[in-house]
Amino acid sequence: MENLIAVITDFGTKDHYVGTLKATLYNNNNEAKVVDITHSVRPFDLVDAALKLKWSYKYFPSGTVFLIAVDPDPSAELIIISTEKYYIVTPNNGIPSLMLEEEPADSVYEIVADHYFIQGKGHFRGRNQLAPIAAQLAKFQSPFYLGDERELSIIKRFRIPSPKEIAPGKFECLVLDVDSFGNLILNMENTGKLPKKAIINGVEIITASEHFKNYKKGTCFISINPEGHYQIVAYMSAASKLLKANRGTKVILEF
Template identity: 85%
Template sequence: MENLIAVMSDYGLKDTYVGTLKATLYMNNPEARVVDITHYIRPFDLVDAAIKLKWSYKYFPSGTVFLIAVDPDPSAELLIISTEKYYIVTPNNGIPSLMLEEEPADSVYVITADHYFIEGKGNFRGRNQLAPIAAQLAKFQSPFYLGDSKDLSIIKRFRIPSPKEIAPGKFECIVIDVDGFGNLILNMESTGQLPSKVTINGVEITNASENFENYQKGEFFVSINPEGHYQIISYMASAARLLKATRGTKVTVEF
């Protein structure tokens, strides 16, 4: 589907940053359709952005341009990455890594079409540089005139840790995300069965269910998040707060 731009940033909604970035998209491409993936990536957090991009891209139609406005390193080159179905406009900081494991890159271009950039004070590359390029790309569906083609090896990548089997049916995992409800999402995708026991910060959890029925407020159980990862939930409460857990907290999962 042409002319669709999906935007992710760490700007939040308190300031004018999201509004002026989107205004720049429409100024350069009035017919564009713009979807906000999230603007609440943790500030400067490449891993958080990579996880959210991986969990969201597959729901968008072919031809979507993903605009990644998370840019902690102002020296990072600005790229257009093409896959079989999508385009990604991003600083070269590794955020597309997890998406590209599933949706491999076909080509990459270093953005050179600075005549599309807009003048602006300060370091606001998301609005002043990435947004005009994303708008042009969504309109014409071709990166050829927007940058110089490079070898795919220039794309910076990183991985998140995988679960480690420490005994038969027993895995050492970590929390990779804490969602807005305080649910703790693990780095282990569903194997088709629910765990018999999960241990985190000395607390053993033996309840597990794919739905939220028949639990009392504050009761812990293990479930599966919408993207297929095991998650620790406290019903109608924050598991993160009650268990004093954050991203990176170790979790033992047993089957």
């Protein structure tokens, strides 16, 4: 689908940054359709941005341009990655890593078309450099005139830790993400059955359900998040607060 741009940033919504980035997209492509995936990535957090991209890209139609404006390293070159279905406009800092495990890169271009950049407005690469390029790419569906092709090996990548089987049917996992409800999303995907038990910070959780039911408020149970990862939920409450857990907290799952 031409002219669809999906945006991930760590800008938040308090300031004018999101608004001016989107204005720049429309100034460069007034027929663009812009979807906000999230502007609430933790500041400069590459893993958080990578997860949000991995969990969202597959719901978008072919031809979508993903604009990633999370940029902790201003020395990272700006690139366009093409896959079979999509384009990613991003600093070369590893954020597409998890998406590319499922949707491999076909080509990568280092952005050189600086005549599209907004000049003389301070250091704001998301708005001044990435947004104009994403707008042009959404319109023309080709990176050929926007960058110089490079070897795929230049794409920076990282992996997230995998769960470890420490005994038969017993896995050491990590909290991968804490969503806005305080649900603890683990780094283990659904194996087709629910765990019998979770242990986190000395607390045993022995209730599991694929569906939210009328539990007593604050009851913790094991469930599956919308993207197929096991999660620990507190009914009508925040498991992260009740269990004093955050990203990186160890969790034992027993099946």
